[in-house]
Every structure is written in C-alpha cells, then in structure tokens.
Amino acid sequence: MIDLSQLPAPRIVEVLDYETIRQRMLEKLEQLLPGWTAADLEADPAVKILEVAAWRELLLRQRVNEAAKAVMLAFAAGSDLDQLAAWPGVKRLPGAAATFPCSVALTAALSSPVTVPAGWAVRDASGGYEARLMENLSIRAGQTAAPGTMEVVRPLGAAANGLNAGQWLPVQPLPFVGRVEQTGEASGGSDEESDAALRARAQLAPESWSTAGPAESYRYWATSADARIADAAVSSPSPGDVRIVVLSAEDGGAADDAMLERVRQAVNDEKRRPLTDHVSVVGAAIVGYDVEAHLEIPAGVSAAPVIAEATRRLEACAAAARRIGGVAARSALIAAAHAPGVRRVTLVSPPSDVAASNLEAPLARGVSVTYEAVE
Known part of the structure; x- marks a missing residue:
C-alpha cells in the first residue's frame, strides 16, 4: 500500500505569503499611476485599500488550497473524507460497542439444553440502555444459568463504559428464561473511527473486492470490524489456513474477546471468505x-x-x-x-x-x- 505521507506535495496547493501579494499590488498600482509615490507610506489611503485587498486575496487563495486538498485522500478530513471514502464503499465506523459479562438464568432447571440466540436483546429497568447477546449461549440440561457476554447498543461507544445496570429485562421474552444479571462493568467502548484510520481503510478498500482471499482483503475486513483496531496482519502458516493477528489501539495493545469475536464474524462471512480457507483470529503478543x-x-x-x-x-x-x-x-x-x-x-x-x-x-x-x- 502506498504511503501517502511520502508522496510529493501537490502542485495545485500554493505556498501563500501576504507580503508578496501586497507588494505585487503596490507595484501594479505604481504602473497604473506613474506619479504616485506613496507606496512606502503605510498611512496613505491607497496603501490601506491595497492591504485590505491583499488580505482578501490571501483568504480567497487559501480557500482554493483547502478546496483542492479536500478532494485528495491524503489531506481530506471530517465530512470531506467521509465523501471520498464513500466512493469505494467505505463508511466511517461508529464507536465500538462496550461489552459486559452477564449471567442468563432460567426459571427452573430443564431436562434438555436451552439455547439463547446471539442478538437477543435486553434493556435496563429505565429503558434508557439496551444490550444484545454477542454469541449463542447454551444452558445445559439440569442447569439453571450460564455466563455470556452482552454488547451495549444504546448508548453506543465510549458513553457506555462503566455502566452497571444490575438486572436487565428481555425486549422479547423467551420461554423459560427468567432473568439476566450483569456481573461486571461495561468496558471496551470507543469513539467513532478517526480520520487516519478511515483514510487507511479507504485506501485498502479495493483489495476487498477480490473473491480469492488475498491477504490485504482479509486485512481490510479485519480492520473494519472494530473501531479500536490499530493494526491487523495476515499470514498463511500452511495451505488453506489463514491467521489474522489483531493489535488494539487502546492502552496495553491487547485485543479483548469482543474485538476478536467481531473480527471472526467479519472475515468468516460467506461472501468474503473463500470456501476452502480456515481462518483463525488471535491477538498480537x-x-x-x-x-x-x-x-x-x-x-x-x-x-x-x-x-x-x-x-x-x-x-x-x-x-x-x-x-x-x-x-x-x-x-x-x-x-x-x-x-x-x-x-x-x-x-x-x-x-x-x-x-x-x-x-x-x-x-x-x-x-x-x-x-x-x-x-
């Protein structure tokens, strides 16, 4: 992938200097008015008018510079970058959802196992917070509860860090499922994707169009799975095996279970992973x-x-x-x-x-x- 920071500066972006603009205006006025000799008098009305004109020209030409840079991937920022990234089909990632451990309990022990499906939604007593189960959860026959992991979908991102609502209520009740109890504070939520990360994914996006499973395609889908991912590396230790290593941008660098699971789901999508590939996802040491x-x-x-x-x-x-x-x-x-x-x-x-x-x-x-x- 091309390092955009190493490309030469674009010629269309001018280096501007107020004094140079002002001096050229004064020289032009002296040509038009041969008898005018007040160019060195800063208090002269004509000089003041030219200073205002030079300042306005500086602002206008700087605006042209900014408009030119706004359509270049290396320099675009904010909503301008969002527009550029949309061309290869890349959208800025929202903040990663915070997760918390929980215990899902039945009303009574059953003679057969019970499976609570991934995506099952719960909310707190006030209705202001909502979470969903990250993976299928199985409660074995004869048992009344099993541990699981929930991700907070409302509010999304860093705002949910530290949340501990205690008891959660099902949005859609399931037979025999009695209660959901939060067993630890929510953590791992993050702000939305930064400009630098979005720029890198937009540059990498065309690799994702391949259906042959190249390394950079896997890398694109891995980095698109969680806004907290700082880097992902792809290798094949043996034919048919693909290993994806994930590095977190958070302090410590270690990828948590929620991040690794999101990457697994992203790269194992049937429309992205070749049928013969076996993909494993691990955190970087x-x-x-x-x-x-x-x-x-x-x-x-x-x-x-x-x-x-x-x-x-x-x-x-x-x-x-x-x-x-x-x-x-x-x-x-x-x-x-x-x-x-x-x-x-x-x-x-x-x-x-x-x-x-x-x-x-x-x-x-x-x-x-x-x-x-x-x-």
Whole structure:
C-alpha cells in the first residue's frame, strides 16, 4: 500500500505569503499611476485599500488550497473524507460497542439444553440502555444459568463504559428464561473511527473486492470490524489456513474477546471468505520495553522546552513502531531524541533493537528523559 505521507506535495496547493501579494499590488498600482509615490507610506489611503485587498486575496487563495486538498485522500478530513471514502464503499465506523459479562438464568432447571440466540436483546429497568447477546449461549440440561457476554447498543461507544445496570429485562421474552444479571462493568467502548484510520481503510478498500482471499482483503475486513483496531496482519502458516493477528489501539495493545469475536464474524462471512480457507483470529503478543534517554544540553540553554520536545519526538517514534512485526530501533530513538538544543544523546533503554515477529507488536511502556548541563 502506498504511503501517502511520502508522496510529493501537490502542485495545485500554493505556498501563500501576504507580503508578496501586497507588494505585487503596490507595484501594479505604481504602473497604473506613474506619479504616485506613496507606496512606502503605510498611512496613505491607497496603501490601506491595497492591504485590505491583499488580505482578501490571501483568504480567497487559501480557500482554493483547502478546496483542492479536500478532494485528495491524503489531506481530506471530517465530512470531506467521509465523501471520498464513500466512493469505494467505505463508511466511517461508529464507536465500538462496550461489552459486559452477564449471567442468563432460567426459571427452573430443564431436562434438555436451552439455547439463547446471539442478538437477543435486553434493556435496563429505565429503558434508557439496551444490550444484545454477542454469541449463542447454551444452558445445559439440569442447569439453571450460564455466563455470556452482552454488547451495549444504546448508548453506543465510549458513553457506555462503566455502566452497571444490575438486572436487565428481555425486549422479547423467551420461554423459560427468567432473568439476566450483569456481573461486571461495561468496558471496551470507543469513539467513532478517526480520520487516519478511515483514510487507511479507504485506501485498502479495493483489495476487498477480490473473491480469492488475498491477504490485504482479509486485512481490510479485519480492520473494519472494530473501531479500536490499530493494526491487523495476515499470514498463511500452511495451505488453506489463514491467521489474522489483531493489535488494539487502546492502552496495553491487547485485543479483548469482543474485538476478536467481531473480527471472526467479519472475515468468516460467506461472501468474503473463500470456501476452502480456515481462518483463525488471535491477538498480537505485546513486546513491552521502556524508553530512557539521557541528554547533554549546553549550559545557558533553557532545558525545559528541549526536554519537552525530545520527549514528544520519542513518543512519536515509539508510536510509529507500534505495529505488528514492527521494530523499535535504537538508531531511530536516538535520532528522535536529538531535538534542537541537544548536544549528545545516550540511550539507556532499550539496550538493543526491539524487533517483533509477525505475531507480536512492540509497545513502549513509558518514556523517561533526563539531562545534564554541559559547558
């Protein structure tokens, strides 16, 4: 996939400068009025009028720049990006639904098993919250309850995190099913998909049109399953077997059960998965490391802004390496720590490059920067 950030800047987007526009207007006025000599007098009425005109031209040409960028995938944002992504059939993902563990109980033990279907909906006593069962739940013969997982569909996303309604009521009652009890707080809800994630999926979307099961097609459907997914990698360890590794964008990087289940459902759809493929979905193993850098800063230079910039750059470098199979290279971290004002960098940690396999992802646990003033 083409890295859009590495493409040359589009020629249609101009570099604008107010002073240049103003000067050209003054020169044109001097041509039209040979006897006018007040170009250097800022208080002259003609100069003031041209300054207003130059400012208005600057705004207009900047608007042209913004309109041109709004139709380019690399630069479009917000609703402009939504419109561009719609062309290959990609829609911004809503926030991932929060999930919570529950216990589904029968009114009495039965002599045969009872199956509660996936999608069965429940709501709290106030009617303000609604959830649905993620997977089929089977209560064995002779038992009165079984554990399951519900996902909150109202409200959707991060707003449901922390919810604990206790008892839930069926929207459509089922025979013999008596009650649903929440056994833990709801978690895992997220905000809607970011521009960066939507842009990457829109670029990847044409791969999904293939019916032969290429890796990038599986990757598109995997990343479309949950707005919290930061990366997905696809491999085939043996003929007919497909393995999808998922990395979460949330703190810690570990994919939870709800995320993995959504990916399984997305990639195993009969219209997406070739009949002969057997697909497994696993979470990426996290390779944690600490970033610790010691800076030498010349005496007399204010250390606080230098340290802040070095820390920001180190965090950005670590974030760029946070992907499946990524490498947190010492050389890249040292280069990142060389912010303006730094004379020398000693990278204390990691002691060597952190190289992840195709089942792993490197994750910086924290960034620490110390310094000493040197002559």
